[in-house]
Amino acid sequence: MEERSVGIVETQYLTCCEPPQELLLSCGEKLGPITIAYETYGKLSSNKNNAILIVHALTGDAHAAGYHQGSDRAGWWDAMIGPGKAFDTNKYFVICSNVLGSCKGTTGSASIDPKTGKPYGLSFPVVTIRDMVKVQKFLVDHFGIKKLLAVAGGSMGGMQTLEWSLLYPDMVESAIVIATNYRHSAQQIAFHEVGRNAIMADPDWQNGDYYGKTIPARGLAVARMIGHITYMSDHSMEEKFGRKVIDTERRGYDFSAHFEVANYLKYRGDSFVQRFDANSWLYMSKACDHFDLAQDQKLTDVFANVKSKFLVISFTSDWLYPPAQTKQIAKALKANGVDVTDIGINSKYGHDAFLVEVDNQSKVISHFVERIAKEAGN
Amino acid sequence: MEERSVGIVETQYLTCCEPPQELLLSCGEKLGPITIAYETYGKLSSNKNNAILIVHALTGDAHAAGYHQGSDRAGWWDAMIGPGKAFDTNKYFVICSNVLGSCKGTTGSASIDPKTGKPYGLSFPVVTIRDMVKVQKFLVDHFGIKKLLAVAGGSMGGMQTLEWSLLYPDMVESAIVIATNYRHSAQQIAFHEVGRNAIMADPDWQNGDYYGKTIPARGLAVARMIGHITYMSDHSMEEKFGRKVIDTERRGYDFSAHFEVANYLKYRGDSFVQRFDANSWLYMSKACDHFDLAQDQKLTDVFANVKSKFLVISFTSDWLYPPAQTKQIAKALKANGVDVTDIGINSKYGHDAFLVEVDNQSKVISHFVERIAKEAGN
Numbered sequence: 001m002e003e004r005s006v007g008i009v010e011t012q013y014l015t016c017c018e019p020p021q022e023l024l025l026s027c028g029e030k031l032g033p034i035t036i037a038y039e040t041y042g043k044l045s046s047n048k049n050n051a052i053l054i055v056h057a058l059t060g061d062a063h064a065a066g067y068h069q070g071s072d073r074a075g076w077w078d079a080m081i082g083p084g085k086a087f088d089t090n091k092y093f094v095i096c097s098n099v100l101g102s103c104k105g106t107t108g109s110a111s112i113d114p115k116t117g118k119p120y121g122l123s124f125p126v127v128t129i130r131d132m133v134k135v136q137k138f139l140v141d142h143f144g145i146k147k148l149l150a151v152a153g154g155s156m157g158g159m160q161t162l163e164w165s166l167l168y169p170d171m172v173e174s175a176i177v178i179a180t181n182y183r184h185s186a187q188q189i190a191f192h193e194v195g196r197n198a199i200m201a202d203p204d205w206q207n208g209d210y211y212g213k214t215i216p217a218r219g220l221a222v223a224r225m226i227g228h229i230t231y232m233s234d235h236s237m238e239e240k241f242g243r244k245v246i247d248t249e250r251r252g253y254d255f256s257a258h259f260e261v262a263n264y265l266k267y268r269g270d271s272f273v274q275r276f277d278a279n280s281w282l283y284m285s286k287a288c289d290h291f292d293l294a295q296d297q298k299l300t301d302v303f304a305n306v307k308s309k310f311l312v313i314s315f316t317s318d319w320l321y322p323p324a325q326t327k328q329i330a331k332a333l334k335a336n337g338v339d340v341t342d343i344g345i346n347s348k349y350g351h352d353a354f355l356v357e358v359d360n361q362s363k364v365i366s367h368f369v370e371r372i373a374k375e376a377g378n
Numbered sequence: 379m380e381e382r383s384v385g386i387v388e389t390q391y392l393t394c395c396e397p398p399q400e401l402l403l404s405c406g407e408k409l410g411p412i413t414i415a416y417e418t419y420g421k422l423s424s425n426k427n428n429a430i431l432i433v434h435a436l437t438g439d440a441h442a443a444g445y446h447q448g449s450d451r452a453g454w455w456d457a458m459i460g461p462g463k464a465f466d467t468n469k470y471f472v473i474c475s476n477v478l479g480s481c482k483g484t485t486g487s488a489s490i491d492p493k494t495g496k497p498y499g500l501s502f503p504v505v506t507i508r509d510m511v512k513v514q515k516f517l518v519d520h521f522g523i524k525k526l527l528a529v530a531g532g533s534m535g536g537m538q539t540l541e542w543s544l545l546y547p548d549m550v551e552s553a554i555v556i557a558t559n560y561r562h563s564a565q566q567i568a569f570h571e572v573g574r575n576a577i578m579a580d581p582d583w584q585n586g587d588y589y590g591k592t593i594p595a596r597g598l599a600v601a602r603m604i605g606h607i608t609y610m611s612d613h614s615m616e617e618k619f620g621r622k623v624i625d626t627e628r629r630g631y632d633f634s635a636h637f638e639v640a641n642y643l644k645y646r647g648d649s650f651v652q653r654f655d656a657n658s659w660l661y662m663s664k665a666c667d668h669f670d671l672a673q674d675q676k677l678t679d680v681f682a683n684v685k686s687k688f689l690v691i692s693f694t695s696d697w698l699y700p701p702a703q704t705k706q707i708a709k710a711l712k713a714n715g716v717d718v719t720d721i722g723i724n725s726k727y728g729h730d731a732f733l734v735e736v737d738n739q740s741k742v743i744s745h746f747v748e749r750i751a752k753e754a755g756n
Binding site for chain 1 (some may be wrong): 567576671
């Protein structure tokens with residue numbers, strides 16, 4: 001374990017929205033009880049003004065930093081969260097929770113429906129980014145935190161961050177919005193739609209009712225493979241794999257994975273199905289596709305009432321959420337006189353950059369958060 | 379039927395490589411007999427110096443122009459081939475054949491193996507772009523044509539065009555290379571690999587032995603959907619669909635195709651499986667992935683012996699075969715002192731531009747071909 005790690009951590013659970021106080025969802029249905037899986041790192045100060053909420057991407061979870069007992073796999077943003085890191089746990093109290101509808105401890109389609117005693121499956125309501133944020137609000141309230149020093153996230157996490165700043169403007173001192181869009185574009189929807197089709201085309205999917213039976217592993221693996229291509233840049237893929245081949249008897253004159261890139265994608269697809277639920281992939285991807293901050297409004301009008309300061313980060317080689325899209329958000333905020341730091345980071349890692357481009361991103365974030373804390377009088 | 383159409387045309391068939399004169403393939407296996415499906419438009423001149431060979435892309439066929447009796451569907455490059463069009467059939471004799479391994483009349487995996495009396499299925503050898511070109515050579519020889527005025531094609535057709543200029547340098551007066559790469563990149567391979575995985579993950583695929591049974595329609599539809607996304611630009615998708623929705627009872631709060639882009643992709647996927655063979659998709663995509671003109675050589679050295687003049691066309695918004703890749707070919711040719719016209723056409727249509735960007739492409743091509751014909755002393 002490296003020196004600046006938060007060390008061994010444990011996922012915690014909180015239950016909210018117990019009947020008759022179910023959560024009213026965007027779709028109009030009510031849901032409850034809801035279990036929230038979360039982790040925290042660092043210490044909440046006595047006046048509770050040093051909390052940072054980290055929000056995760058499509059297949060993320062509450063385990064953002066440190067290690068679980070007996071595992072050598074670090075949390076998904078471990079490079080960014082810890083003593084002396086971008087989100088410095090010597091100074092800040094960092095919270096990360098698994099989103100509503102996911103399969104990593106928070107209630108989702110794989111959870112048991114208390115009404116039937118069986119997994120929800122497709123009877124689980126289609127949730128939105130806004131629904132996810134409302135659930136996170138319960139967790140923040142649970143700690144008695146009145147105002148978050150920052151909400152931060154990339155990709156689907158960026159959408160949640162934007163939603164936080166609009167839904168609870170008085171609770172968000174600052175918003176760190178990374179590699180995202182204020183609404184899913186046709187191409188972004190299209191990639192998700194193909195993934196969903198791949199899952200639903202798998203006969204093992206059984207209209208979502210596969211729990212305790214064979215999981216739709218082949219369909220989910222294909223969805224994940226598509227995802228992986230969109231997360232990498234053309235350049236990083238070329239650099240990592242190029243046309244390198246695995247020595248096979250048939251020298252590629254068959255349909256086995258002959259190129260290293262094929263082998264890699266297949267491996268990533270096959271290992272993903274061991275750790276993620278196919279239905280949850282449907283729900284998470286659909287939440288992104290639904291996401292549209294602007295609806296029929298102009299984007300500048302959308303931000304009329306935000307009170308947060310913003311850090312907006314994009315990466316040059318990200319073609320899934322191109323910098324121009326992320327920068328549109330910064331531009332619309334600026335048009336409202338909002339305090340915005342708009343940073344484009346030069347990176348070859350594509351959309352994955354928000355996870356792997358640690359050095360430059362850390363500098364930008366730690367500097368921003370320090371300023372915010374100072375200006376907030378902490 | 380519009381005025382400048384070649385009118386009603388009929389697909390013709392030629393058989394070559396009959397045992398014991400089978401074709402020796404790149405993989406080392408021999409194949410024969412081979413049926414070649416082809417069409418021709420215009421008239422071959424008495425000295426046979428006005429022939430142009432059109433080579434098609436992944437899912438193309440011999441029907442490049444005009445109409446089949448009883449059908450109102452024009453050939454796939456009808457906008458470019460006809461009296462007074464880019465490939466002017468008043469002047470030139472235009473040939474287009476279905477490639478080896480496809481399923482549109484030329485021998486492929488869905489054809490009957492004379493040795494067994496059953497469809498080849500996966501016992502059909504994995505063919506290469508070079509193998510396709512060798513089969514086309516039989517067709518050109520059959521007409522007694524010693525030199526083609528031009529070989530022209532986009533995407534996989536561009537690969538065949540390049541291969542023609544290297545394999546039969548004395549037979550190619552000029553090469554028109556459009557929206558392609560001299561070797562498939564890791565990203566290009568990756569998109570194909572996911573498509574192949576989607577097909578092979580379909581239980582109906584049955585290791586390729588599905589003829590006369592249920593076809594692997596769901597897998598093939600997913601592969602086609604992925605393809606469609608890569609053929610369009612982000613911009614053209616946004617312009618065509620944006621976030622437009624189809625009115626559904628559940629307002630998108632389910633997993634049916636709610637967004638128009640989803641509906642479109644689903645329609646294109648489902649209609650594609652009616653007209654294309656899943657195994658052929660495996661063979662065609664693998665041929666592209668195998669394609670590597672350079673191997674261990676420098677690209678400039680590869681073109682040392684070409685004798686053709688070149689027109690190289692790329693499209694600004696093509697992100698599947700980005701202009702920079704296509705332009706690399708022009709650059710390497712120029713380094714060898716080859717007569718190259720390198721044209722980047724401003725287009726918003728992405729990779730599809732080679733099929734739909736008719737006006738600008740026509741001007742460039744007709745001007746080039748006229749010059750070539752004049753310089754050849756026709």
